[in-house]
Amino acid sequence: MIKIRTKLLIYFAAILLVIVVLFLVREQSSQKVLQLYNDNVEPSLLLNEITKETNQTFQSLKIYVYEPWPENLSMYEKDKQQLIQLQKEFKEKELGGIPSVNFLNTISSFLEHLDQTMEGIEKNDFQRYSKHLNEAEKTASYIHEGSLDLINKELSDYQTLSQLIDKKIKDRQKLGTTIILAIIILSILFALWFSNGITRTIERLTWAAREISAGRYSGKDVMVSRKDELWFLTKTFNEMKMNILESVNEMEEKAKLAQLLKEMELKSLQNQINPHFLFNTLNTISKLSYIEGAERTSDLISSVSALLRYNIGNLDRQTTIKDEVDIVKEYFFIQKTRFGDRVEFLQNVDSACLSTPIPCLTLQPLIENAFMHGIENMAGGAKIELHIYEDDEHVCIDVKDNGAGMDQATIDRLLNISNAEKESLPKKESGHSTGIGMRNVMNRLRLFHKDSKINISSSLGKGTIVSIQIRNG
Numbered sequence: 001m002i003k004i005r006t007k008l009l010i011y012f013a014a015i016l017l018v019i020v021v022l023f024l025v026r027e028q029s030s031q032k033v034l035q036l037y038n039d040n041v042e043p044s045l046l047l048n049e050i051t052k053e054t055n056q057t058f059q060s061l062k063i064y065v066y067e068p069w070p071e072n073l074s075m076y077e078k079d080k081q082q083l084i085q086l087q088k089e090f091k092e093k094e095l096g097g098i099p100s101v102n103f104l105n106t107i108s109s110f111l112e113h114l115d116q117t118m119e120g121i122e123k124n125d126f127q128r129y130s131k132h133l134n135e136a137e138k139t140a141s142y143i144h145e146g147s148l149d150l151i152n153k154e155l156s157d158y159q160t161l162s163q164l165i166d167k168k169i170k171d172r173q174k175l176g177t178t179i180i181l182a183i184i185i186l187s188i189l190f191a192l193w194f195s196n197g198i199t200r201t202i203e204r205l206t207w208a209a210r211e212i213s214a215g216r217y218s219g220k221d222v223m224v225s226r227k228d229e230l231w232f233l234t235k236t237f238n239e240m241k242m243n244i245l246e247s248v249n250e251m252e253e254k255a256k257l258a259q260l261l262k263e264m265e266l267k268s269l270q271n272q273i274n275p276h277f278l279f280n281t282l283n284t285i286s287k288l289s290y291i292e293g294a295e296r297t298s299d300l301i302s303s304v305s306a307l308l309r310y311n312i313g314n315l316d317r318q319t320t321i322k323d324e325v326d327i328v329k330e331y332f333f334i335q336k337t338r339f340g341d342r343v344e345f346l347q348n349v350d351s352a353c354l355s356t357p358i359p360c361l362t363l364q365p366l367i368e369n370a371f372m373h374g375i376e377n378m379a380g381g382a383k384i385e386l387h388i389y390e391d392d393e394h395v396c397i398d399v400k401d402n403g404a405g406m407d408q409a410t411i412d413r414l415l416n417i418s419n420a421e422k423e424s425l426p427k428k429e430s431g432h433s434t435g436i437g438m439r440n441v442m443n444r445l446r447l448f449h450k451d452s453k454i455n456i457s458s459s460l461g462k463g464t465i466v467s468i469q470i471r472n473g
Contacts, residue, residue: 011190015183022176046090047147053083054110054143058136061114065121065133080114083107099153103146110139205237212241300337318448321388321395322354324363328386331364335371343375343382350389356472359448365441366399366466374403374464390472397468405458414438414456438466445470 060076087107090100113136120129204222211219221238325347332345367384375382387398442454449470458464 015187018179018183022179025172025176043090043093044151046086046093047151050083050086050090050107051144051147053079053086054107054140057083057114058140061117061133061136065117065129068121080111084111087111099146099150103143103150106139106142106146110136110143113139201234205234208237208241212244218245300334304334318357319360320354321349321356321358321363321397324358324361325349325354325386325388328363328367331367332384339382342378342380343371343384345384345386347386348388349386353388353390353395353472356395356470357448358470359444362441362445362468363397363399365438369438369466370399370401370403370464373406374401376403378403391469393472395470395472397470399466400463402463405460405462405464406456407460411456411458415442415454 057076057079060072060079064072064076087104090107091104113132116132117129117136120126120132201222208219208222221241222234329347336343336345363386367386370384375384381402383402385398385400387396387400389396445452445454445468451471453467453469455467455469456464457467
């Protein structure tokens with residue numbers, strides 16, 4: 001998938017490369033023109049310098065002839081050396097052609113006449129140095145004429161070549177202008193194509209979003225051919241539309257189910273007895289039994305009323321160990337009335353632990369399990385113990401019975417968390433007042449105290465100990 005940003009960067013990089021190449025071509029052309037100009041102008045300047053230096057040397061020689069002083073001789077030698085240096089530079093230019101060779105020979109001839117004149121002066125040979133001085137003057141004029149001819153020739157060649165270069169420069173300028181116009185036109189076309197691709201997709205997404213906002217989810221998916229960010233956005237939008245459609249269908253199904261549940265609740269309420277009416281009735285029977293002298297019956301009815309009032313309610317509510325211990329006492333009083341001396345209930349509760357929070361209906365189901373599965377079938381000597389104490393930073397709860405016990409497979413099944421969902425709702429069991437299973441108690445306790453620990457120690461015929469460990473505070 002090529003991103004939009006990558007496409008733009010590639011496009012701008014290509015344009016920048018073309019512009020740089022065009023600039024380099026123009027710069028190279030300018031350098032060539034400048035080099036050609038220098039190559040043609042420098043010989044002309046050098047020829048002019050040679051002519052000037054020739055005249056200067058001849059004049060220095062004449063001054064020395066008329067006034068043979070050392071300072072005049074020094075000036076002559078200096079001018080002569082400069083002329084020789086200029087001759088050397090002209091020779092290094094390698095202009096070629098007969099005129100250039102003749103010009104160099106003329107300079108050499110001029111230098112020879114100068115030397116002959118100096119020899120005549122040194123030998124005081126008036127006729128000799130006069131002759132060579134005149135020849136040097138003529139040769140100087142030849143040098144002047146030769147330099148003019150060469151300069152004219154160079155200018156003529158340069159003019160012809162300059163016309164050709166001007167033509168090439170104009171052609172390259174036209175080519176550069178054409179390339180720039182092509183870049184501008186291609187940039188406009190690319191901008192139109194690129195922007196249309198983006199705006200067309202956005203318009204389709206906008207239209208689809210309006211359809212969804214109007215509650216119409218069954219429209220066709222938005223399709224994009226190019227794989228870029230807009231393709232990913234469109235794909236995500238189509239998935240979102242499908243998810244919304246599924247959610248709407250699910251909500252409609254849930255609404256139908258909720259309506260059905262409300263109807264069932266209404267029918268269920270018609271078949272229920274108002275709990276407050278039941279509690280008030282039990283209280284009335286309890287008071288009547290007390291008035292008639294049946295105090296034990298009154299206490300039993302009060303315990304049943306307290307037990308029902310505590311058990312009917314939200315299982316997720318929070319309570320304390322004190323409330324749990326109190327309701328266990330009511331439950332055991334009822335069971336004591338039923339079993340008589342066949343069962344004994346012992347409790348050892350540390351008062352410092354009574355304020356510890358705990359989920360509602362945690363202890364009573366454990367005591368019920370001890371009755372139902374442990375000691376119910378015992379003819380006598382049955383015993384259930386409740387121990388609550390502090391151990392370091394934990395509150396420990398032990399429910400112990402001397403009943404039938406259980407094997408290790410049953411213990412593993414009860415402690416297996418993966419099966420907890422099977423008893424996430426209360427289940428009605430024969431003889432139970434709560435209908436809450438062991439695993440339901442463990443699940444709620446783990447939700448309430450994430451770091452709580454539950455353990456079961458038991459063996460067949462030797463009773464069971466259910467231990468709970470809760471962090472204090």
